[in-house]
Each structure stands twice: as C-alpha cells, then as structure tokens.
Amino acid sequence: MEVFLAKLPPINEDQLKKELKPHLEALDIAEYYCSKARGKDYAWVTFIDASDGSKFLQRHGESLPSDGGSAFFRTSLRRLLIANSLVVAKKSSRQLDEKFLSYLKLEQKRKAEKAKRADRKSQPLTDSSSFTVSSVACGKNIFVQKDSQLSFVSQTSTSTLCSAKITRRALIVSSDTDGSRIDIPYNIIQDFIVARQCQKITLVLTEAPRFYESFKTQTYDRNSEPMEKRGWVRETHFHKLPGHTRCVSQCLVYQFQVVDRDFEQLVRRWKTQNYVSITRYDLLAEPSTGIPGDYYSSWMKVFETELLDPRRHRGLPFPFLFQVQGLVWNNYLHPSDAHRMLEGMAEAIRLCRAKGADLPLSVESMKKLRQRIPYPCPGVEPEQLDISELLDIVLDKETIPDVSKGGTPQSECYRTSLPSHQAWVMRAIVTPTRILLDGPDPESKNQILRKYSHHAEYFLRCSFCDEDGQDLAFNPNVSNDRIYDRYKEVMRAGIQVADRRYMFLGFSHSSLRAHSVWFMAPFMDDKLGLQSYSSVIRGLGDFDAIRVPAKCAARIGQAFSETPFSVPVSSLGIGSRSIPDVKSKDGSRVFSDGVGTISAEAMELFWDYLPAQLKSTAPTCFQIRWAGAKGMLALDSSLKGKVFCIRDESMRKFISSDVAEMGICDTSSRPLRLWLNRPMIKILEDMGTNPEWFLELQKKELENLRAVTVDIAKTSVFLRQQSIAAPMGFPSFLKHLSGIDIDYRDDDFMRAVVENAVLRELRLLKHKARIPVSKGVTLFGIMDETGFLKENEVYITFDKSQEKISRPPREGRVLVTRSPALHPGDIQLVDLARPPKGSPLRDLKNCIVFSQQGDRDLPSKLSGGDLDGDIYNVIWDPEAKPKRTFGPANYPRVTAPTLSRPVTSRDIIDFFINFMKTDILGLIATRHLTMADHNAEGTMSSECLSLAELHSTAVDSSKTGIPVDNRSLPKAPKYRPDFLSPATPLKVYDIGQVEINEDDDDDDDDDGMGVVKHRYYESKKILGRLYRSVDEKKIWAEDVKRHDKAEGGDIWEGLLSIPKTFVWKNNLDVDYKRQTDKAWEIRNMYESSVSDLMYQFSENPRKPISEVEVFCGFILDRHGKQTRRQRDLSSKLREEIDRTMSWIVKMMQDPEGEEGEDSVTRQKDVLELCWACLVVGCAEDNEGMKSEYTVGGLKSFKILAGGCMFKQLELFLSMIPQDGKEPATGDLVGVRGGSGGKKVTLPLR
Template structure:
C-alpha cells in the first residue's frame, strides 16, 4: 500500500522527513515501510509492505484523522491514487532479509550517537614546537561560531553564517589532540572537502592560488538523476573557504577549533565535548591524545613568519639555485616537495637548502629517505626531527645507507634501456603535490630525448585522496574543473622551471594523467612543447582536439621495448587493406616476416618466448603485426588503416605488448546477462561457480594445494614462493606461524572470492582470451575462426576441435555483442599453424566478425572464446549492433594546446561509461526481455558513443539516458564486506556497512548517494547469493589464529637451514664475513619495496601494505578494485617481479653465494631500532618484513642445487 502526504515543506529533505515519521511509525509497531521524499517537492510517499499497516496508519492520520506536524505545518495523509511500486516492495522485503541476517550474527556495539558541538572559531594552520612545547600556529581564522560534528564518515565543521560545510573524511584524520580546556586540533593526510550550501552569486569569485579568478556555473551533471521537473540546485565543491584560506589551504593541514567558553564546565556542551573525545579515543583507528595545545598566530612567531610570505622567499631561493646551478634539480624538486607535501615549514626548508650548498655527496636516493623519516608533529614527537640539525643528521645517515650495495642500487633505481626516472605531480581540488622520481616505462618521447628525463613530468588529476573525482548529481564540480583548466594552461613552476602541457596517450586520458615538459636544449636546439610535437609528425590538418590529442598521444604510449629497424636491416612497406561493403576486415593489423620477428625476439626478455603477434607503434602508425611466414627477407608491412598521421620518425619499431601467453577466460556480469538472454542454461553458470568456489575453499587444507594455487596465480613466482612453502612442510616447519606468509595466502584467496561474488568473474575452463588478427591467407571462410594458444604445461585446457564456439569482447552490452562462430583447424603445414596465442578472423564475408563484437577491430583488441558444448549447443544469437558513425567535433581551425587541455578536462568531467553501464545492469535485470529491452538497447548505443568520446570529442547527453525505477537496485550491485588489514599485515573481513542513525547530514554525501536494494531472482542474483563470502572466509580461508609467533617460526627455520648448510658445505660456511654486505642488500630491497608501496598507492601519502605488493594486487576495501587499482596492480606486480628477481640474482652471484644467502637470512631477522619514536603516523621502510622470506627462498635454491649435485656425484 502506498500513502501520499501532500502539502509538506518543499525544503524538507528525505532524511529529515524520515526522522520525523520514524517515531510515529515505531509507536504503531510498523517497521516494514519505505519513505520517498524529493527535495524541493511539496509531497512525500510512504509504501507499506503490509496493507494492514497502511490502513492502521491512515485510521489515525488519514483524511478524517488528526494531522501530522511537519516543521510547523499541519498535513493530512491519504491513500495514493496508484498502487505500490513492485520494485519498492522488493526493496522492503530485501531490507527485512538483511535485518534478519544481521540479527543472526554476533551483536556489534553500535557507535555512540554523536551530538553537535558548538565552537567559537575555526582555524587552519600547522603544528610545530615552540621552545620544545607542542603548539598550533594559526595561518587563517574564521572568527565566527561553527558547529562541529563527528558522523559515521566525516568530521564536519558547519560555518552556518557562510553556508559552508568543511567535511573531513574520517580516514583522512591522522591524529586528534584535545585538551580539557575545550581546544582540539586534527591533523589531516589530505585537504578537506569544502561544500557551499548555496550557489555563489554571479559576482562571487574564488581566487585559485594566483591562477586567476574562476567564475562558477552549473554542470549538466547536476540534474540528470532527478525525475521531477523542478531540479534542486546543486551544492558547489569549493577549492577554499575564502581568499585568505586559499593562500595556505594547500599547505596547512591542521584544523583547530575551540569549544565555546560558556560550554566548558560540568554541564552542557562541555560534557558533550569530553564524552565525544573519550568515545573517539575508544573507537577510532587514528591516534587520539589528550594534551595541552599552545595556540599562536603566525604573526606571533617572527622566526617562522607567515607561511605565504615564507613560501615566496623559498621559491625565489630555489629559483636562484637553479639559475646558478648551485644544487642538482632533483634535490631542488625534493626541497620544494617537503613544503608542497606538508612535511616542513618553508623557513625550515630554506635553512636546509643553505646547509646543502657546497655538499657534493648528497644523492637523490638519500634525500628521498627524509620523506620516510619526517613524521607528522605530535605531542610525543622528538622536536629535533623537525629542526635543521636533526634533518641534516638524518640525511647523513641516509647517505651512508645508500652507499651500501651501490651496484645493486644502480641496477634497481637508475635508468635502464626500457625505463627512466620521472618526477610526478598530482593536481587535486585544493593543492599540488610533488612526487618521485620513480621508474617509468619509456615511450617514444623519452627515448628520443634520452638523458633529459627530469625535464618531463607526469601529471595526475585526481581528488584529494588520489582517486578519481566521483560523480555526484547533487554536487557541482565546476569550480574544481575550472581550477584544473587554469593550472594546465598556465603550467607548473618547480624550482625555477616552468613545465607546460605536452600531451597524453589514450590510456593516460582514461587514467586522468598527462605529460608536461620544461624547456631544454637537445642537439643544440631549444626544445619546448610545440617543437617536440612538430618533430613527431604533421598534425596541422587535424581540426578536432580529440583526434589531434589521440594522434599525438601515440608517442606517449608506454613501449617497454624498442627495436632499431635500421640496425637490424628491417624494411618497411605499405600493403592495401582488405575492404568490402564499406567494412575494413584488416582494420589495424599488418604483417611481418620471420626475420623481422627474430629481430624483435632478440630485443625482448627470454621469458616472453618467441611471440608471433605484436602490438606496435611506428612513425604515425599503430596496431598489430602478425607473423606471415610467406614473407621473405626482413620486413614489416603496414596498412593504411594503421596509419593515423604522417611522421618522419621511422627509425625504431616500438613494442607496446605481445601475444606471449594466453589470458584466462573470465565471465563477467555483462557477459552473463547477455548469455542468459541467449537462453544459456542457469545451471551452467552455477556449476562453474560452484566448482571454482569449492576449489578455493580447499586451497588452505594442504600446503601442496596452497603452493599450487600461488603458482597458478603467479604470486611470488619471482622468488619461488610456492617452492618455499613446500620446503617448509618438508622441513617440518608450519608457515601459518608467520603472520606475513599467512596473510599473503589469505589476501590472495579473499580477492578471488570477492571477484566471484561481486563481479561474477568466474573462470571458464573451456575458454580463453586472445589478441585478434586477420587470416592473411584467405583460408578461413565467413563466420570461421582459428584459435591457437599454448596450454602452459597444462594450466589451460587444450584448444577446441573443429566445432562451434561462442566469441565476444568486453564490454558487451548489446545482445548481439556475443556471437557464434565455427572453429576450424588448418591442414598440416599451413602458414596459420605458425601463429600462437591469438584468434584468427576471416577476411571473407559481408561484414567482419570483430566489428560485430562490441565494435571491435584488430589494432590490439582481445577476444573471449568459449567452446564448452554445454553452453555452445544451447544458445541462440542475435543480430549484432550496427551504429552509425558520429561526426567528429571539429573547430574549423588548427588545434592549439589549450584546445586539447579543454578536451582533457571536459573528458574527465563528462566521462559517463560507469553511469551508463550500471544503469544498463539495473534495467536489464528488471526488464522481462533483459538486454533486448528497448531501453537496454538504447543504453548499449549510448555506451558505444561514450567509448568513442575520447576519439570523437562528442560526449553523451545524459538527459538521453532511459530512467531507472524510483527505488532500488538489484542486490548484486550492493557493496561488499570491508577488507581490513590490521597491524600492517593481519587481514580481517568486516560485515557490510549497514544503516547508521549517526550518519552525515541531510545533504547528499560527497561519497555519492545511498542506495536501497531488492533481491534479484535472475542468474546474477542467484550467483551472488550462492557465495557467502563471510562464511567462506571464517570456515575456509582465514587460517587458524594459533597465536602466531614469528620468532618461533624463524627460529625453527634457522635451525633447519643451518643444519642443511652444514651438511651441504664442503668447508665451514663463513656467513658472518658477509653480514655487512647482507645488511646492504636488505636496506636496498626495503627501499625498493617501499618505493613500490608509495608509487602505486591511490593515496599520495598512504603507502600500500607490504602484503599487497608481495601478493601482486591492491586490496579494495569493498567489492572489487577500481579500474585505476587494477591498472596499477599490473604495473606494481611487474615492478615487484623486477626488484625481487634482481635481489635474488645478487644473492646468487659469485662462488660465495651460499654464505651471502645465509647472511641475508640472518640480516633479515635483525629487528630494527625504532629511531626513538613511540608512535609513527607515516609509513616507513622500517616496517618491511619480507626480506627474510626472499633471503630464505634464495638460500633454499642454493641448498637444493648443492644437494642435487651431491646426489649426482
């Protein structure tokens, strides 16, 4: 039953309405209902699951009953003219199920309700020590009352007179210090979120760090989800509270508030303040300290001076050092980073810079250690670490450390053939931060200007937490995007150099990063961005900013390997495309001869094998090259479809990727939904999932199963971790006692379970994922494919026989994006048999098959193939999509750098792929025809347009999106249980976040809207329900907590290892003679490991956990990893593999390898001194513990080799 409540105040929010109605319904014993209230609308609805509840409510508050009081308005309720929405009823039923589920679990103490606190002022500044006393120095004050509230997700300061909220995410709080007098200060790891409740008037402007006045307007995003005619005005995300705040808000991350004097006592808000502080002390993960806080204004401390003035002096000083070449640029960059990243006051950094003059022994690697060793100031901190003498002393210690194992450090950290060290800059709504240098895979530009890497920056646009800015229909980000454009146009000044926009690749556009460069001389010529671009090719004829950026971006694609065509005598030529009916069957693919392929094989690591297909960049061309054994000599043949612009830069062939091994076939939610609509039997999906889940549940039952699982997932293969686990069992040592090893196994399994449940990523044994190429011989007929891949010693099922197969490509939204094809095997001796790890498509027929599969082509797309008869024989196929080509947005003039900057920022602000894909899943679940429903087909077309946005410059108009139901999403879209890594490595799984009465205000949360859910009975809902991740975690994954004792584990290991060393050594093993060397190897490994933890973290100042790096994937708190986390996980894993292999090689070098390996084990077991600290708020390489595991594995390899030789003798 639905009840309508008219004539209520229009500005009453949903949450306020719910709070008013809830006690009334509770008094009637009614709990199963759902409220709806749209802001700026003068009515609300309540849906009751049981009509009897609705009738009981109406009998009291109906047309003839007593009125309800809503903010002083008397309102009467009536029966709605329409029946209850069925989806809403599903939502209520699902809420009942969730309530019962939580009741069945152990009781969790609810968070104490937070009461607002009244403060007399709010200040922004920094912590320091004045005469050895912990103090707060204010750089900006709001001399007005404000409300302070600790909610479930935020600490909120409400500046009511200004209509501004300052929201601090609780996970951004590093520490809170409070005193009995009512003072409190919070130290943050990132700037807060500042929201204006009302839109500033047209005359209102915000000054953005001197980058110009930005006028505020509204984005079309603000109203796309409102279903009513009158749209609520969005709140504005600001970049500062006011002009004064904007001068220091990027650098001062301590906010101080004073509870009103009248409230400090034994009654009233004073009691609330003390109670709130004690509650926080007990509940929060960050440090809460009660201590006296001495308050100063910046003008009170002439030694430091006002921050903005000191910053100007520092910038001038660094500029002069660059001009006079007094200090290396890398050191100057890091000096500026100490201020920009909120480590030290500019006055202190000025003094440090003066101390460094004339010192020739300061290396960048040593200086970077300061970022590990300077903590956030706290009451218990040693003031010396923030003083010049203490900093220089730390620098000297760091310098001594980096001189250990110098050759190994050079191999790990210095430039090499395929990578170079690059500085990185992050631009967020409120600040600019400086990072690096870090090794970056080379691209054509970096190779061309070898040795000039520090004149290039990689720039990242992101939110304050390092992640993408989230779309929220109730919050306008216009001010933020205007700030981004202004900075990108003006450039970034660092230590006297002005870095300007250069370009971006297609992948970096998706990742919201781009390249900047500063002027430099190369081969006697001045190189500025315009000149660099001119040398790449002729882009003048291109009139579209999107297309021009894409073409220039080819030079910025990461190319790990490069082959000199001149040195290898490789000839290039052009061959025609295969075209028919306006279709290009060879779109994006060319060929190369066996001799040319050999030249590439010589340039890539042996571990890659001898691939036959390569994704390349050459001159103005991009795409794939496949082996053609009938080509003579050494040549590559490019097709017109591969050439994107004319370029004279033809000397080298750059390799982006290659078909060195197959990729596992994984189902996903979109694919599963379409297959369901194609009449795939539900039992097939459920059985695949059941087998995989049962397999994962059995992994921890034996060490052998665990080791096999780690090997299958390539976890720790570079240090032979699976072999190490097997050896521990053989030696009678229980690896479960080592907390780190145990956590690596648990995290790996938990990741797999969460992917299965929340992304429906289910492996298909009779399936594979491969690069696509074209049959150059014409052997394949229309609708035929040839699949070839290595089984990797039985890791994958044998390729299909001649039979029907299902073939698709992700993302698949249109019902015709999955097709049936006939797999055929060429006769013996046929050239196609030489191709490996690819799917070969026919060049015959009316339409090329790749274009039918989500608009695919052959320039590097990968395709999914399934040959399981249980599904292939059951499904039917639908006509593929055939969308018209959209016109490209052109300017009618030459494209300038500012045009590409505007496109870059507009792309970020209007990229809506995720919005469309999610809406498609919702509607496909609700519609009887599933993905064939007209709204779903429309969404599939809009999704295709959104994919092409980066090429056409034409954004999707979100007002065209079909509407979703007013209430509810399918429950398989709900967030998952939280993953919590405690004490650096210990893994815990927490229940999903339920409702919380002490949530944020009525206004929409910055994290996005809150959703309600209904239980879906379609296949995706069934698959979701079939996996109880918490039950599996507790029963099968979480290894028994046996009071792990790392010392006991390693004592046992050491005893056995030393016994084996003694038995294997012909002479006494003099490992102690190698101990100093071993400590150098350890320090180098830990520095490299910590670099990875920092460089691949989403958050610029919250490093990853060591277990994440060691395991090879970044842990998402809920559900599964974001796109950026997935991309970074791949690169992170590659970097850890490089580091660990080099460390292992170092240990194995020379005739004394056994002694060094054993010395490294002993060095790894030495507990480091805590450097006089009690609490450490930043990450540090001191916390790394995995070196001993790497050393033990290296030692076991040496022992196995020696013992095997003895057996042979």
C-alpha cells in the same frame, strides 16, 4: 500491503513519518515504509507484512457510520489523526511494485543482522552528535625554539558561528550564515588533538579537506510545480577564511573553538563512537609563541625566490631541487627549514666536488628522508624535525651502495641503475587545492622518453584527481566546475619547479582515461638545439591536416604510449612495405583494420630485443608504434627476407620521418585465462545459456578458494596462478616448509599474503562476478592473410601448456566476444576451423585469427572491435551454448566537428578538461546493468539498447570529442538489484593483515547534499543468484581465518637450523658468518626498494601501502573494491616488485666469484650467502648493522632468503656424491633441527 492516505494537512514526508510513528508503535508495527509527494495531500504507507496493514486499517481505516440508511448518502468516518487533522486511510488500489517489496524485505533482513551485531557488542546504533564552533583557524604545528614546545601557528582564521556534526565517516563543519562547509573524512585525520582548558580541537590532516559553497535554485517537481532546490559548488578553499588560498595547499592543521558548555561530555561521546583516536594535549598558541602570523607566507616567498634564481642553487643538481620543493609543497617541511636544507646540501656538494669525490647524497637517500619525517603531533620529539638532524640522515647515513638492475645510471644523482627500457620520471599530482611533487620513480619508456633519453628530467607526468587520489566523484547536486577551472588554469599556466616551468605536452589514450598528461620544460638537446613544445611535436610528425582536437590529441598521443621495448629496424636492415587493406565488396568494411604482417627472419631479430622471459616464448604477434603507424604485426611465414608490412589506410595515422626505431607495446607471449564478468553474463542469460552453467563454474571456484588455506598443495597452485612473488619461488617455498612440518600460517606475514590473495579473488567473485572459464581463452585478434577461413569462421592457437586452460576442439561452434559487451549482439556464435598442415596460419601462436570473407568483419560486430591490439574472448564449453543469438549493433558513424585552422595545444587542453567533466562511462555501464535486471526483456529492452549506443558514443568520445550528456540517459529505476550493493569496507592492520568490517553501516548519516541513498532489491536473475551464492563473511570466518597459530617458538628458529644441520651432515666448509656484511648490504638494498614501492604506489605520498600489498603486487581498497586508479597502479606495482625480487635473487644466487673457481667451491659461496641472508633477515639488529631504510620493520626479506636457501640446498645436493654414490637427484634428506631435536625431512626434487 499498501495503505493510501488522503486529505493530509500541508506537511512534508519527514513530518508525516513523525506523526505516524506513535500510531504504529502502539500497534507494535516496526517494518513499514512511507512515501509522500512534495506539495500533495496524499501519501502511501507500505507494510512488509500484510497482517500489519490489516491491523492498521482495522484501527485507523475509514468506516461507514452504523446509523442505517443508504450507504450512498452516508459520509465515511475518518479515524486517523495526523497533525490535528483527521485523514482518510484505506487500502491502496494501485498494484504493489514487487521490486519495492523486495527492497523492503532486504532492508528488514539487513536491519535484523545489524541489530544482532549491535547486541553482541553492546553498542548503540545511533552514532552522530553535533556541537557548535565559534571560530575556525588554518595553520601549521611547529616547535617553538625557546622551549621546544609544540605550537599551533595560525595563518588564517575567522570568528564565525558554525554547526559541526560528527557522522559515521566525516566531521562536517557548516557556516550558520550561508551554509558553506568543510568536510573532513576521518581517514585523513592523522591526529585529533583535544585541549580541555580552552575547549579547542586541533586536527592534523594528511590531505586537504573538501570545501563547498551552497546555493539555491528554482526548479520544478514531476507535476511541473515550482520548488526550491539547494545545490552545492565544490571549492578550492573555505571562503570564510580570509586569504585561505595562499596557505590551503601546505597548511593542513585546522583548529576549531568549541562553545558547548559540557565539552568533557562531548569528548567522551567522541571516544565512545571510536571513529578517531583522541589525543589530549594543550598546544601553545599565539601570541604566546612569539611567532608572527605571516611567518609561513614570508618564508615561502624567500624559499620560492631562492629556487627561481639558478645562481643561488650553488650547483645543486635539479633532481634535488625538485625533491626539496616537493618536501615543502607536500607538507613535509616548513619553507624556512627547506631553505636551511638547501644551504646545507649545497655546501656538502661543494666540498665533495672540491675533493673530486662522489656526491654525498642521492635521489634515493632523499626519498628515504621523506619517509622518515613525522607529522608535527604530540609525542614527536623536536629533534625528529630538526633540519641539522635531517641533513645528517641524508649526508652521513647514505648506506645504499652503487647497484645495478641491468642498466646504467641516468646521472650522478642516482645510485640505482635502471634497465634500458625504463627511465627516472618526475611526477606531479594536481588536486582541488594542491600540487604535489613526487618521484623521481622508474617508468617504462615511451617514444618521447626514448628519443630524449638524456633529458628525461625535463618531462613531468601530471595527474589530475581528488585529494584522495581518486577521480572527482559525480554528484548531480554538486558542481565541480570550479575544480575543473583550476585544472585548466594549471594546464595553461604550467607548473613552476625551481627555475623550470613545465608546460603541457600531450597524453596517450590510456592516460586520457586515467586523467593524466605529460608536461615538459624547454631544454637544449644533445645537438645543442632548443627543444620546446612545438619542436618536440614537430619532430613526431605532421599534424596540421588533422583539424579535430580530440583526433589530433590521439595521434600525438601515440608517442606517449608505453613501449617498454624497441627494435632499431633501420640499423638491423629490416625493410618496410606498404600493403592495401582488405575490404568488403562495397568497401564499407575493413577486415584488416589495424593489422599488418612480419616475416619470420625479421621476427627472430625482434626477439633479440625482448627480455629473456618474453624471448623464450617466441611470440609471433607484436603490438607496435612506428613512424606514425600503430597496430599489430603478425607473422606471415610466406614472406621472405627481413621485412614487415604496414597498411597505410588503417594503420598509419599521420606522416612521420621518425623511422629508425619501432616501439613494442606488447606481444602474444602467452594466452590469458578467460574470466566472465557481469555484462557478459547478463547477455549470455538473455541468449538462453543455462543458468546452472554459471552457478556450477562459480561453485568450483568457491571450492578452490575455500581449500587454498587448508591444503598446502592447493595453496601453492593458487599462488602460482596468481603469480605472487614468482621470481623468488614463493609457492614452492611454502611447499618446502610443509615438507619439514612447518606451517606457513604460523607466520603472520606469510599468512597475511595468502589471505590477501584469497580475499581479492573472493571479492571479485562476489562483487564483479569474475568467474574463470577453463574451456575458454583470451587472445590477441589478427586477420587470416591466406584467405583459408570462410565467413563466420575463426582459428585459435595458443600454448597448451598453460594451466587452467583446457584444450579446444579441432572444430565446432564457439562463442566469441570482447569486453565491454553491452549490446546483446556483442557475443556471436561462430565456427571453429583448423587450417591444413603447411599453412602459414599453423606457424602462429597465442592469437585468434578472423576471416577476411563476408559482408562485415567479425571484430566490428563485437563491441566495435578492430585488430590494432584488441583482445577477444573465446568459449568452447558446450554447456554454455545459447538457445538464441542476436544481430550485432550497427551504429551510424559520427562526424566530429572540425576547426578551420590547425589544432593548438590550447584546443587540446580544452578537450582534455571537457573529457574529464563528461567521462561517464562507468555511470552508463552501471545504469545498463540496472535496467537489464529491472526489465523483463533484459539487454534487449529499449532502454538497454539506448544505453549500449550511448556507451559506444562515450568510448569514441576520446577520438571524436563528442561527449554523452548525462541527461540523455534513460531514467534510473528507484531500486537497484542487490548485486550492485557496495562491498563491505576492510580493516587493515600493521603488516597488512585484513579483516572484513562487519560493523560498517552503509546507512550513513545524511550528508546534507541531497545524495539519494540507493535502495536495493533481491534480483531473481542470474547475477543476483550468483551474488547471493557467495557469503564472503562466512567463508572468510570459517574457511580463510580458521587457523589458530601454534604455540611455541617462531617458525624461523626451526628454519635456521636446516642449513646448519645440512652443512654438518655433509661435512662442508661453509660458514655464513663470512658473508654477514654482504648479506646486510643485500637486505638494505631490498628493503630500500620495497619501502620506495610502498610510497610510490600509494595514492597519498604520506600514507604508504602495506608491505603485504607490495609483496603480492596488488593494492587492496579499504572501502571495498578497487578503483580504476588502483587497478592501473597494481599492474605497474606487480612489474616493479617482480623486477626487484629478480634483482635481489640474482644477487644471492649469482654473486661474483673469483676467476678459476670450480663449480662446487662457487656453490659453497652461494650457500654461505643465502644462509647469511636468512640469518640477517631473521635478525632485528646485528651489532648495530640494522637495516636503515625500513617502514616500521619490514618482514619479507627473510622469505626471499629462505626461498633462495632451499633452492641452493637442492642444487648443492645434486652436485655432491652421497656415500660414494652418484650425486642425489631426487632423494629425501633427513636432517635434525629445532630446539627439540625433531627430525624433519627436506623435500628435494
């Protein structure tokens, strides 16, 4: 029920709530909602329970006097007193919003659940506290030499009264004079130091806080009445701190003087709230330190001057200068210590070169040093930060031998060689306050890195992001203009690293979306020619005729697309031809947009330049970059000779003479599983697809996930489908363990790996509606060159051996779409056709072939797709058949504004910055989902159709430069569907174990910036039903986490007995001790690589991701769902950990043997090494030979060793006769092991 209040006194909504509270409490009414328009004398009170509304009106509703007479002449009596004024209270005549009522009921349910959790834990629900600060200081913690006491040295401070507030997620300190503020999220606080005597709190941070300035502006409410609104500007520093800009980037220790009388009680409240861990410690402070206030800034000048002068480098290779500068800029070393480090490194290198010896340090050892430098906090010993000790780590404890991962070293600075398709790349990260330097790290080559392969260190990959590595958050009440101005300044001025200045060069389309660019420093190439921005761009092709900055940037960006593989087409004698595009009769539509052809003979030559795994799949389609052309090459078996055909109009984007090599971005090596997503599901619902089809698919997937941690066979299948640790055979290893009665769940690390994988899929299933479709597939799209397919016909072909993808029918109706699909016509129903035997189409693999007939090409009907590398989804499940279809979108072509002169780098920089400012693709997609659920017409509503067109414009803005103004978006409804609710954050423990944080509350305290808290209602449509069908907390507790660890010894004790028993039983001369030293070398190499990846793929260089995340090959977001950056990082992480595992497995199973060894003798050596690796992996220490490069004790090496050992035992068993019989090929071998002599069975093929 809704009650209308009128004749209110001039109070605001908060004051009205305060006045109503005692009246409602007296009636025992707890659930209600109050809404009042600004400046009006009326309001509404909504009661979830209609009886509460009736009770309220019975007590306070207006009534007529009982003295008789005509009702017309009587005045009603007011019985509700608000702020000393009697007001009218009566039942509202307006229709109650059902979504609003649904929101109130959902809130009531959530509050009840929250109260139950609070009761169980006996914790108060109110968690905020405030206090007063009289001064703020920013500086560094250092050890004073005379007594080695940890001291805070201020670099800037201000004595100004500030109000501080502890909220659920951050400490907010606001100036009392102008409202400027510092926001310090708890997750960036490394140490919260409390000094009781002087009442100071000192925060050691892992990244810079967020700084804001406040301003007031005049605006108007819905009734066009003037009102004052407060806004915010994101800043690069805190204006109250004089000279803060000079030290904000490297000084990450902030000290606050608290003036509250009962400081001790305040500290106790903080500890009770348990947001941060508190350390009690009295830091030595100025002037007792004897250190001048300009100590840091003066040494920074000395350090930078030294770096700028090549004569003072004393022959230090540039990668070392880059890394030492990074140690200072990234807040690892004080510039005075970095100065001493440069001197020590230079002297050590000079002595080695005088002796003709190799360099005493490497890029790898410098990265290890960075991982071992602690924060200057209480509990850290001075020796841990002493520069002489740190130099000893780098120079004297270099334990990584020269190793190869399939390539040759880039220079003398690197101990690890890379495959030919990778290069060492240096990286910079530009945030609102800092520039961080990271790397060098391996990355796939692009055309530029391949062309200048001997000068990769002159190129710098630069990312622009917030302090936490994410994109700048969009908030209509916060202006980020000053941050974007800073980004533009960096792009125009460049980044000075030692004596090189890196200037802007370009970016690919994908890096534009990721807000990442390439910089370069001038250099002399192999032919002694000077290479700079202009010469490098000129070497790519002629871009003068392209007068649109966005389009010019996109064309130049083709050279920056990752092309992991390249084919020397010229030296192989592979010819090229130009062929015309296939168009509609009126010429308005291009059916062959982006796809050319390749002959079988040329294709087979291409295979030779692919890695073995891809070559074995014999792909017939290639996504390429060549001589200004981009797109796909598809096999045309009717072509003779060594030739490929390019369509000049649709594929060649600019003229280039660089024709020697063809870069390959991707191949059609395998089909991809089809996964539904929320936009696709919503359109299918509007098309009339039976909702039960979605629910049944989801139910099957839920059942599979529930069974993963219960049934080892399903665990193995699940891990294989997820490709987790595939190079070492992790899924098979778990089955082997089960076969000998060892439960992997009794090992914390292996259990965490499986749980992480299940949780990832569970969260995607609930929050993204990512549901697999077995009767569907995802494939590259190409065109039918033969003309066999008729209009609205397609042919699909793919490798049928892939698990979880059913065989399609030979003919029938299928659904075809492409993501992202927002327009209802982005999903089309077409006919499946099969070409006759002998047709060239039958020679294709893993692709969908579209017809070249009709008035309009089908790909363009599917979210504006083309054939230059787009992938398409095909569904042939008859249960998904829709009742209706919609016509495709047909948006007018947008003409981009052109310049009257050639495009310059400055124009491209301006476009890049403006793109970051206006990149609201995510906002449009979310608004579309909201409106589609809110409106009865769904995706056919006018708002959704408008949003679909705006989304198309936003997608094209990367090439047109025409952004979408967020003010043009249809106004968002007051309430969101519940399936858009944020995911619950996660708690992550030491080795990567995770828990769902039930105590987290998304009702965070008001941050004072006017951010509207989203209100959610229970959606009755299919996405809401799917969302509520997944109770992730229940599944996590009852299905995933239900295993209790068995009592008794470590599972590895039993596993270690297996090879010993096997050797004894077969009377083999195998002794692991002969290979122990080699095993420690391999372990050190593996753990060195893993620890590198833990830091390389973290968004904060000082906060590594967990070993479990590296092992799994994906990053879990602690806040609930993966960000776009984390998804991009995860795909690269998977590639790197797979490469590392393959390399280590090869070292264990394919060691170099002596010439002339027979196969049995060789396999004995391999068995010895695998056994030794298992023993070493299980050891914490071995006579001092422990692993040097670990991050808190790594756990996964023994798993790799165990997997290799089982494979070797299988292989060895197949080679030796069993009691005079033929070698075993599939017997079960009983062995005895374990302290109890328990008989276990080793399962062999």
